[in-house]
Amino acid sequence: MKNILIGLAGHIDHGKTTLIQNLTGVNTDSLPEEKKRGMTIDIGFTELNLDGTSIGIIDVPGHEKFIKNMTAGITGINFVIMVIACNDGVMPQTIEHFEIVNLLGVKNGIIVLTKKDISTELQYHNTLTQCKQYFKNTFLENKIFVIDKNDLSTYGSLKSFIAREISYVFLNDSNNFRLNVDRVFSIKGFGTIVTGTIISGKVAVNDVLTLYPKNLQIRVKNIQHHNKDVNFLESGQRCALNISDVDKNDITRGDVLATTNSLYTSDKIDVLFTLLPHIKKIKTNHRIRINIGTDEIIGRIIFHDKNYICGGESALAHLILESSLTGTFHDIGIVRNFTPVYTIGNIKILNITSNMNKRYDNNYFSFLKQLCSDNSDEIVSSLLLYYNMLSESEILKFINFKELDIIYKLLSNNIIIKLDKRYIHIKTYYKLLDNLKTYLEKYHIANHLESGIDKATLKTACFSLFTIKEFNEFLNYYSTLESISISNDKISLKSFKVRLNKEEKKMKEVIFSIYKNNKFNLIPFDKIILTQTDIRLFREMHKYMLENDFIVELKNNNYILKGFLKESIKIISDYFASNSTLTLSQGRQLLNCDRDSVILILEYLDKLKITKKLDNYRVLNK
Incomplete structure (x- = not known):
């Protein structure tokens, strides 16, 4: 079923509450003071069902003193x-309410003209002309309906008019659960x-949620929708949640119930600020009130x-708030x-994790501009380009x-790459690859005798923010393997x-x-x-010969030609073909070497699991 939330807005005493009562049979003025004064002070709620569409209706106060309550009620409406x-x-207040509705991004609605029964024809035609002029080129243009209190059939026709218009409302909710407490x-x-309006997502009995900004875990014990369990x-639906693990004194209007770990709380936020056309100008560091959700926060812009x-x-602006905002x-x-209190514009949150980068940081400034986009692909791309890995x-x-759809889409289009559990943008990948190539070019020039750089050394030098698994996956990505070689962790x-x-070749022969x-x-x-006379060259060439398997280190800076090591293995193996044990003395005779050398060779063979030492002799390791 499609869930639509309608907000009734307008000037005080223009008949909003009476209109709802005639549409639904419910008087939304629930406070004694409201009934006494004949005006809506706080937010009123009821529902209407039209052709399979569940419609929640919110009656917001029209008096200028209660605009704060009006913005709390209007948040989350579709119409x-x-x-x-x-x-x-x-x-x-008609004008201010419409400004607020526009600033909140509402794109669907109608105009209902009331009190025709107590108006003169001149008043009626003047109001009609006024509406056509004021709402021209807005989403309310040519959507005017007139009701007559003395003709109840006009309310039936109004329901049909509403049913037609809400069919054009597009609902797309792939977000986490969120409810602004009113x-x-x-x-x-x-x-x-x-109680509150569900801004996004779904909630079910036994769900565990978080109360922001206090960060308290709660459990939903029971749910009611217009007095029904x-x-x-x-x-888009109004709800009352019976919750556990929290006292009512720990919750106030303005708090938010949401999916755990889905929202941020901060007193420093980067935003896109838009000033209303009729406001002359405002200067930086201006003191403001922000009405967001059901909360009001004071701060400076x-x-x-x-x-x-x-x-x-x-x-683009930075907000410094006097208390934390949840969003x-x-x-x-x-x-x-x-x-004095009056509406001047709106904000769109861009980065609620901001710690106020340098005011004129061009890189961050460009990042914020990109976050103004409504294109999800562009936004995720911008995030990864700025933060590198997420x-x-x-x-x-x-x-x-x-939902992960946006990530899967970018992966399939090769715009982002997954390395273990994190993602990087393809541009970041190629930038890292270019940096890697440049680093290796310099390394090869400075260490031209080495076959390559050790993986651990390279990770520390160029990929310190990567985990080992991310680093390995980066190296094994097919584009990387087109230009680099990986062999024996080099x-x-x-x-x-x-x-x-020539000098190096000569030294190689010497060694x-x-x-x-x-x-x-x-x-x-x-x-x-x-x-040696040229110690530096001797060290370099000795290292080269070791890395390229010309020589083998047995232990403690004692080396042997690889060919001789293979020969020693054959001699010992041939000996065991007709003997079961080998002593050091026998080993010395077989290899024609001193005692210290035979110990080093046999210990290396033990390490290779060719031989095994038992007491003061060795046996073949089978």
């Missing part, structure tokens, strides 16, 4: 009915009750790139002057989505080859000769190097 009395015409009370035997409700803006203009990406708030939960929380450019100059002449009689590296 507005602007009520205008024929005998009064368009009045100050009332809280307790009932003996039941406990704490909160239900198992669940969804976006600081423009990112200018000192003031004029009527009708929009600007999320692209939430809309009404901005009112601190004193997890699914971080992305979805920032944009207040619960990374190099595929185009790189080790090339020895080879030293180990060849000594064969199985091992001489520690520290002693060999003392015989």
Whole structure:
């Protein structure tokens, strides 16, 4: 079933409450003071069912003193009915209410003219002309319906008119559950009750939610919709929730019940601010009131790139608030002057996690501009380009989505890449790849004898923000493998080859000769190097020969030619073909070497699991 929430707005005493009563049979003025004064002070609620569409109706106060309550009630509506009395015409609160509705992004609605029965023909025609002129080029243009209190059939016709117009309302709710608390009370035997309009998502009995900004965990014990128990409700419906684990004194109007970990709470927020056309100008650091959801927060607005803006203009701004605001990406708030109190514009939240980057930081400024977009693909792309790497939960929380469709779409279009549990933008990937190539080019020049850089060293140097698994997946991504080579945990450019100059080739032969002449009689590296004149070159070439398997380190800087190591293995293996044990003395005779050398060779064979030491002899490791 389609759930529509209609808000009735308009000037005081223009007949909003009477209109609802004749449509639904319910008087939404529930407070004794409201009934006594004949005016709506707080928000009134009822429902209407039209052709399978569940319609919640909100009656908001029309008096200028209660605009704060009006904005609390109008939040979350899909459709507005602007009520205008024929005998009064368009009045100050008519204009302010319509401004607020526009600022909140409502795009559907109608105008209902009331009190025709007590108006003159001149008053009626003047009001009709006035409405056509004022609402021209708005979503209310040519959507005027006139009701007559003395002709009840006009209310039936109005229902049909509403049913037709709400069929054009598009509902798309893929977000987490969220309810702005507008009332809280307790009932003996039941406990704490909160009421509000479900702004997004669904709620069911036994759901565990979080109360913001206090960050309290609560459980939903029972749900009521217009005095009837239900198992669940969804976006656009009024509800009363009986909740556990919290006292009514811990909750106030303005608090928010939502899916755990879906909202942010902050007193420093970056926004897009739009000033109403008829407001001359406001300067940076202007003191304001923000009405968002059912809450009102006082603070100051600081423009990112200018000192003031004029009527009708929009600007990126930073809010410094006197208390924390609960919200999320692209939430809309009404901005009112601190004193005297009147509406001046609206905000669209861009970054509620802001810590106020430098006021003129061009990179951050550009990022905020991109966040103004209504295109989800562009927004997620901008997030990843700015923050470099984000997890699914971080992305979805920032944009207040619960579905992964947007991420899957970007993955399938090769706009983003998944590395383990986090994502990067394809542009970031290629930037990192270019940085990697540049780093390797410099490394190869400075270390031209090395086959490549050690993976651990490279990660520390270029990918410190990556986990080990992310780093490995980056290296193994197919585009990376087109240009780099990975071998034995060494990374190099595929185009790189080790090339020895004359001096290096000569030193290689020197080292080879030293180990060849000594064969199985091992001489520690520290002693060999003392015989050399070019120590630096000797060290470099010795390292090169070790990395390229010309020589093998047995233990403690004692090396042997790889060919001789293979020969020693064959000699020992052949010995065991006809013998069951081998002593050190026998090993010395077989390899014709000193005692220290045979110990090092046999211990290395133990390490390779070719032999195994038992007491003072060795056996073949089978």
